[in-house]
Amino acid sequence: MGGGGGVASTTVVESREWYLAAYAPENVPTSDHLKLRTVTVSLEYDSIADQHLALQLLFISVDPYLRSTITGREGDLYLPQPPLNKALTGFGIARVVRSKNNNFNEGDIVINPFSPIAEYYVVPSDFLRKIDLSANIALPNYLSCLGIPGLTAWVAIEVIGNPKPGSNIFISAAAGGVGMLAGQLAKLKGCRVVGSTGSDKKVQLLKDEFGYDEGFNYHKESDFDAALAKYFPNGIDIYLDNVGGKMLDAVLNHINIGGHIVISGMMSQYNKIPAEREGVKNLLNMVGKDVKMEGFLCGSYLNKIGEFTQQMEKYIKEEKIKPKHKINQGIESFYESFASLFSSSNLGKVIVQVAI
Amino acid sequence: MGGGGGVASTTVVESREWYLAAYAPENVPTSDHLKLRTVTVSLEYDSIADQHLALQLLFISVDPYLRSTITGREGDLYLPQPPLNKALTGFGIARVVRSKNNNFNEGDIVINPFSPIAEYYVVPSDFLRKIDLSANIALPNYLSCLGIPGLTAWVAIEVIGNPKPGSNIFISAAAGGVGMLAGQLAKLKGCRVVGSTGSDKKVQLLKDEFGYDEGFNYHKESDFDAALAKYFPNGIDIYLDNVGGKMLDAVLNHINIGGHIVISGMMSQYNKIPAEREGVKNLLNMVGKDVKMEGFLCGSYLNKIGEFTQQMEKYIKEEKIKPKHKINQGIESFYESFASLFSSSNLGKVIVQVAI
Numbered sequence: 001m002g003g004g005g006g007v008a009s010t011t012v013v014e015s016r017e018w019y020l021a022a023y024a025p026e027n028v029p030t031s032d033h034l035k036l037r038t039v040t041v042s043l044e045y046d047s048i049a050d051q052h053l054a055l056q057l058l059f060i061s062v063d064p065y066l067r068s069t070i071t072g073r074e075g076d077l078y079l080p081q082p083p084l085n086k087a088l089t090g091f092g093i094a095r096v097v098r099s100k101n102n103n104f105n106e107g108d109i110v111i112n113p114f115s116p117i118a119e120y121y122v123v124p125s126d127f128l129r130k131i132d133l134s135a136n137i138a139l140p141n142y143l144s145c146l147g148i149p150g151l152t153a154w155v156a157i158e159v160i161g162n163p164k165p166g167s168n169i170f171i172s173a174a175a176g177g178v179g180m181l182a183g184q185l186a187k188l189k190g191c192r193v194v195g196s197t198g199s200d201k202k203v204q205l206l207k208d209e210f211g212y213d214e215g216f217n218y219h220k221e222s223d224f225d226a227a228l229a230k231y232f233p234n235g236i237d238i239y240l241d242n243v244g245g246k247m248l249d250a251v252l253n254h255i256n257i258g259g260h261i262v263i264s265g266m267m268s269q270y271n272k273i274p275a276e277r278e279g280v281k282n283l284l285n286m287v288g289k290d291v292k293m294e295g296f297l298c299g300s301y302l303n304k305i306g307e308f309t310q311q312m313e314k315y316i317k318e319e320k321i322k323p324k325h326k327i328n329q330g331i332e333s334f335y336e337s338f339a340s341l342f343s344s345s346n347l348g349k350v351i352v353q354v355a356i
Numbered sequence: 357m358g359g360g361g362g363v364a365s366t367t368v369v370e371s372r373e374w375y376l377a378a379y380a381p382e383n384v385p386t387s388d389h390l391k392l393r394t395v396t397v398s399l400e401y402d403s404i405a406d407q408h409l410a411l412q413l414l415f416i417s418v419d420p421y422l423r424s425t426i427t428g429r430e431g432d433l434y435l436p437q438p439p440l441n442k443a444l445t446g447f448g449i450a451r452v453v454r455s456k457n458n459n460f461n462e463g464d465i466v467i468n469p470f471s472p473i474a475e476y477y478v479v480p481s482d483f484l485r486k487i488d489l490s491a492n493i494a495l496p497n498y499l500s501c502l503g504i505p506g507l508t509a510w511v512a513i514e515v516i517g518n519p520k521p522g523s524n525i526f527i528s529a530a531a532g533g534v535g536m537l538a539g540q541l542a543k544l545k546g547c548r549v550v551g552s553t554g555s556d557k558k559v560q561l562l563k564d565e566f567g568y569d570e571g572f573n574y575h576k577e578s579d580f581d582a583a584l585a586k587y588f589p590n591g592i593d594i595y596l597d598n599v600g601g602k603m604l605d606a607v608l609n610h611i612n613i614g615g616h617i618v619i620s621g622m623m624s625q626y627n628k629i630p631a632e633r634e635g636v637k638n639l640l641n642m643v644g645k646d647v648k649m650e651g652f653l654c655g656s657y658l659n660k661i662g663e664f665t666q667q668m669e670k671y672i673k674e675e676k677i678k679p680k681h682k683i684n685q686g687i688e689s690f691y692e693s694f695a696s697l698f699s700s701s702n703l704g705k706v707i708v709q710v711a712i
Contacts, residue, residue: 266639280635280636281636283619283622284625296646300646
């Protein structure tokens with residue numbers, strides 16, 4: 001993690017970047033939609049505008065929400081649809097290789113929430129935040145427990161759900177980037193936590209590494225109602241929904257009076273056009289059982305980021321929160337990494353390491 | 357409203373009562389399910405147990421929620437299913453004709469939330485509340501603005517929704533027992549209020565008598581999305597859902613960021629078995645728009661009944677709330693009154709007057 005020395009004497013570099021060739025309204029996007037190309041980027045000092053930086057991407061976060069930003073359809077998650085033929089953006093960690101802002105030095109490591117998925121790029125310094133390397137936290141954590149998935153899990157459990165000790169908590173996509181952290185946060189609050197996930201290996205992970213009390217592989221359950229009756233003999237107090245659809249419908253039959261459903265995403269629905277999404281039929285239960293259901297984007301809770309960061313850094317240092325990362329190497333692995341989100345194949349938060 | 361003199365010298369009376377002959381799991385219940393019969397009731401003083409009263413029913417409320425109590429299926433609204441062959445119960449107003457409780461005198465008028473739908477009956481005095489006739493409020497009001505529909509509307513608008521002046525409020529089943537009051541309460545808070553209802557006549561009622569800014573007849577709208585886009589150019593801030601199904605799905609496309617959906621009932625779904633209910637497909641909007649959805653039974657807010665009653669009585673006396681009642685005469689009209697709830701044919705809250 002030196003001072004970007006490898007590119008210091010170069011003025012023009014080749015940079016591979018992922019761009020959107022076509023919107024993908026439904027199904028898992030393919031290599032027809034997401035394409036890699038090589039461009040050149042000038043790192044010549046004089047070519048960089050004031051208050052701009054040239055950055056080298058080190059890590060890029062691979063998140064399910066990205067799916068809804070490339071449908072070509074405004075709506076759904078209310079994130080802007082990026083233009084075609086431009087580099088896609090995501091949550092990234094980068095090294096400063098040229099700086100025209102006095103607050104940043106060459107070699108600084110920064111978080112860029114709108115990072116082009118490109119090996120090198122030049123951007124204004126507006127949204128960049130410097131990482132304090134003296135905190136001695138491994139960089140991928142800034143994309144998981146200290147990034148979007150961490151904030152999402154923390155808001156769901158600490159702010160919206162806010163369970164009492166002993167509450168029965170159900171989490172779907174429980175081994176995913178958000179679920180693995182939400183489960184650990186709920187355990188720290190003294191709850192009984194059960195998760196659903198997509199493979200037996202991940203069920204084991206839930207119990208062995210993330211401290212879940214129970215877990216089940218939803219691919220092996222033909223009847224979600226029966227599964228929930230088995231794992232929640234006393235009903236569900238809080239459900240953290242990351243999948244939507246049939247699982248949400250079954251939860252509505254097992255939620256307790258005064259229960260709370262917190263929706264951070266709907267993984268099972270992202271690849272469907274709205275008309276083909278699974279209808280949820282059991283909402284009437286919300287009336288008879290005084291149920292609250294609440295969706296949120298973690299971007300709406302940025303005012304709490306200080307409190308979040310402080311608490312999460314403490315948990316990481318005390319090893320009370322143990323993140324798990326699936327780190328794929330090289331920018332060329334971005335598409336496969338993204339597609340893998342939809343195949344239940346990952347153990348932990350998916351990250352691409354672009355450079356060292 | 358005398359002292360029950362008409363029955364004072366009689367010791368045994370004939371009493372017609374509605375009883376449940378069979379559960380109705382789906383469709384509008386018919387006269388095969390709800391039947392009228394004549395029984396005899398002893399009013400002999402010595403035959404009445406201590407702390408019991410003999411009552412003559414004057415008014416009975418006819419409410420949509422009753423539908424879900426006769427499906428034979430526990431669940432949904434979590435109200436107990438009554439036994440077959442016994443008199444059905446509802447929210448009623450009755451006159452005391454015999455009293456074995458010193459707190460009640462013959463001639464007192466009482467509210468009975470669990471009143472048999474019967475001309476005469478003997479019950480323990482536990483759940484009865486005396487009406488203070490000096491308040492000079494017409495009795496049917498105790499079944500509408502001061503009863504279940506009033507408390508439901510008040511909780512939805514004042515407690516859960518709590519809109520700011522200028523908020524855009526949408527109410528379905530807007531001319532029904534709950535809707536007509538919720539709309540007026542929202543107008544008193546300075547909101548812009550639009551309602552959907554089932555006939556042109558009722559649209560007129562919304563605007564002319566209840567003060568709604570706009571209204572539309574949902575039977576005439578083939579595309580709810582288009583209708584909502586027209587009536588809510590600035591989106592919906594709060595939706596009071598009394599119908600569920602397709603209308604709820606369309607609202608999810610027009611709800612504003614931070615919007616609130618308050619569900620007090622789902623009229624369109626009551627006559628369907630759970631598997632055949634309309635699936636709601638647009639819940640993903642809740643994530644992108646930070647939407648809260650909250651179901652409730654007004655019975656969960658009984659701790660607020662004092663505050664509710666005080667505010668509502670004030671509004672009634674000041675004529676700020678104008679209830680409208682559809683009063684059908686004679687206990688024999690109960691079944692037709694109940695079935696009419698599902699045909700969009702009523703103007704105002706449906707009540708059966710059983711005696712004068």
